[in-house]
Amino acid sequence: MAKDLAGLVESLISEASSEESTGRLRLPAERTLGASLDLSRGMLREQLATLELLGFIDRTQGRGTYLEAPDSGFIQLYFRLALRLGHISAAQFTQAREMLEIAVVEQAAVMATPAEVATLRSHIDRMVEATSRGDVDKAITADFDFHRGLFELVDNPIFNFLQDGLRDVLRDVVAERRRKALAVVETTSDFITDQVHYGITDALAKNDPDAARAAMRRHFDVWRAITDEP
Amino acid sequence: MAKDLAGLVESLISEASSEESTGRLRLPAERTLGASLDLSRGMLREQLATLELLGFIDRTQGRGTYLEAPDSGFIQLYFRLALRLGHISAAQFTQAREMLEIAVVEQAAVMATPAEVATLRSHIDRMVEATSRGDVDKAITADFDFHRGLFELVDNPIFNFLQDGLRDVLRDVVAERRRKALAVVETTSDFITDQVHYGITDALAKNDPDAARAAMRRHFDVWRAITDEP
DNA sequence: TCAGTACATTGGTTCAACCAATTAGGAGAT
């Protein structure tokens, strides 16, 4: 009956039954499901394996199979494979990240509340403080929190997943750039790649999309100017 | 040895051999590959099925398995499933599409050549002509060609795939909106949702990113104003 | 030289059996 994933999912939806205790949608056992769909267990499992990788179902030995809300794990894997196999370059990932951040910060500026801006500022404070102590890992974490916070303001799963995926695939290059930047500047107190973040929150506080975009662009300009090879 | 997809891909890369005639990278036969990876054929096939769905390999009965450059087919499937399962809403897809188009047109304006702008203008010409004849399908095709052309200017596979996926999942809603728009306007000659496209190419011709973004935003504003329920 | 046929290769599919983790149920002790 169901040869493709889309068709299979339609069947799964109709076969799923809500579980009282957890409220999650539980699928019939593989053997049962295969019989009702007229699919051999092997073929069914091949498709379920894919659905599990995509994050749409969760399977646990002995417990059962449940419909699930996907997380960004799969897109991270996809990006890593695409990079490894040479289908998407690091430069293209970087370009996508910058364009996404700029697009998102513009939208975030439209809808940012003072409380949300304050939270973002606290992330920058933590970053500046960590940088001044030379704690690169702490600074990177705070930096991630700040940028993630921007995406959470917009709250679109497509962008959130992309952000997570891009962050994962660019993790190494970002970390190395930041270490390089830390080595370049002399006085850590005015570490410019940290300070430029305040320009973004200032624009958000004024709910000024154009200024936010400009500030984010400047963030990347500074970043590149400091870390790129001459 | 290789339990996860990432590990499997590493093995595949080392096991792959370049084929003389086509130049494509050919993988060993499943039975051979399974033996050398210490994987049963069933487990290997389960993973290969996923890699095939993602577009990284191509399998044909009797011919063999080859490494392949992925297309957007998989992201289209992912979006359709996410929509069907209620994890991403149509509104979120629409928002993502608008934000992406605006971000891309800005970048396209930076790098557009006169020849490329002329090509884009020809798509709009075709769209206006088709609309004037009431040929909705032709107009939609020309519209798609125009927007796809913008993404091809930027030429980032991440955005191209996203564009393809969003287009696919929004195909029905877009088509219906356009039909509604066609029913709303009286004189087809100044069909405003077509005409507004020229504002975009004008900005591209001047290599003016800000104007391009404003024109694209206006494009969506007009679109929504005409087709949204009162 | 060409056409056709037989054979080998390769992916596609099924089935039965067994392993391992989890859960449900019942027996026994408190």
Add this chain to the structure above:
DNA sequence: ATCTCCTAATTGGTTGAACCAATGTACTGA
């Protein structure tokens, strides 16, 4: 009655062999 522990049933995880079907190759003969 309630709790604990052991057993059995349920369920996903894995294997191997066998067979089907599509493709490519090599051989045979006109």
